Amino acid sequence: MDIVVKGRKTEVPERFRKHVAEKLNLEKIQKLDGKVMSLDVEVSKEHNPRQADRKDRVEITLRSRGPVIRAEASAADPYAALDLAAEKLSARLRKQHDKRYTRRGVGRVPAAEVASHVPDAATLDANGAVVPSYEETEAVPTKRIGSLEIQGEGPLVVREKNHVAAPMSLDQALYEMELVGHDFYLFVDSETKEPSVVYRRHAYDYGVIHLRTDPMVVNGEPSPDAGGTLGG
DSSP states (O other): OOEEEEEESSOOOHHHHHHHHHHSOHHHHHHHOTTEEEEEEEEEEOOOGGGGGGOEEEEEEEEESSOOEEEEEEESSHHHHHHHHHHHHHHHHHHHHHHHHHHTTTTOOOGGGHHHHSTTOOEEOTTSOEEOOHHHHSOOOEEEETTEEEESSOSOOOOOOOOOOOOBOHHHHHHHHHHHTOSEEEEEBTTTOSEEEEEEOSTTOEEEEEOOOOTTOBTTBOOTTOOOOOOO
């Protein structure tokens, strides 16, 4: 497996590519995740002079047979940004590794001994059903908000809306956003036929986020361990 280093609207010097290979030690990474398929490093630059202290941005994306792990950081120079992003990636890899290690059964407590090892653990009856605690036997008001069922007076507030949207171009989406006076606008891209979001950044600058189908998804169903995040 090789490390792919690319620049987005900026040149990546050979010296930096060598530094990436030294910083991201593949041997150490594969010890934490032996199913790594690809490791991409993207370098970009912010040209806004007011963001000089974080003008260089490095994003590291690790793809394996499990969930995608991504780490990004910004700093005054690409080397410092890479160091920060590499630390985040290492921490997330260790967390994922420890999670898999725990699931294999190391240090598991037998079901019969859970109550004596875990405070406030549920009690099971002879049929394996959970025995309600005293507090749970008291009446707890339940209500539905949108598609969620809420017990008690929780602080969660959900507002659910459904809209019928015709596919449109990016220009039309920006126009529609200005019409409604919002800082973002969700639309279906007429070219990709997939959901996208345009949003206001600074002054008259805009950003756009496109959602694409993850190639790691098999038959439309994600891996049991897979999770998703949306990067800005």
